Amino acid sequence: MGSTQIAWSEAMEIGHPRIDQQHKKLFAIADMLVNDGDHMRVMAILASLSEYVQVHFREEETLLAELGYPDLAAHKQAHDAFRTRLAKLYANAGGMLLGRIADEVRVLVNDWLANHILVTDRDYAKYLKPPAKE
Numbered sequence: 067m068g069s070t071q072i073a074w075s076e077a078m079e080i081g082h083p084r085i086d087q088q089h090k091k092l093f094a095i096a097d098m099l100v101n102d103g104d105h106m107r108v109m110a111i112l113a114s115l116s117e118y119v120q121v122h123f124r125e126e127e128t129l130l131a132e133l134g135y136p137d138l139a140a141h142k143q144a145h146d147a148f149r150t151r152l153a154k155l156y157a158n159a160g161g162m163l164l165g166r167i168a169d170e171v172r173v174l175v176n177d178w179l180a181n182h183i184l185v186t187d188r189d190y191a192k193y194l195k196p197p198a199k200e
């Protein structure tokens with residue numbers, strides 16, 4: 067308990083400061099969740115994780131639309147799949163043991179989300195405008 071189990075890594079950097087910040091925050095919330103031993107708090111953290119995932123995906127989808135990213139539809143579908151899985155977990159978590167909730171969150175964030183950032187998000191990085199020169 068208390069040690070970092072779910073962590074963003076530099077390999078996941080997209081190069082868009084706001085998006086990178088949001089990705090980091092998602093990992094931080096998930097890490098807080100798997101390290102908490104109180105069911106009520108875990109439910110509250112799961113609620114804020116779900117809420118922040120919505121905020122982040124919405125913002126990312128808006129950004130991709132602005133960039134004219136050609137694979138936006140497929141990217142949105144991937145986000146929807148994650149939204150559905152997270153909503154299902156939240157719906158069931160009230161009756162689940164903490165260890166199982168933590169396992170599910172590890173799979174969702176450490177596996178699914180990490181892989182999504184490394185592969186699917188990485189693909190739109192080339193459409194980002196380079197930072198303005200001073």
Ligand SMILES: [Fe+2]
Pocket residue numbers: 126141145182186187
């Ligand atoms: Fe994404």
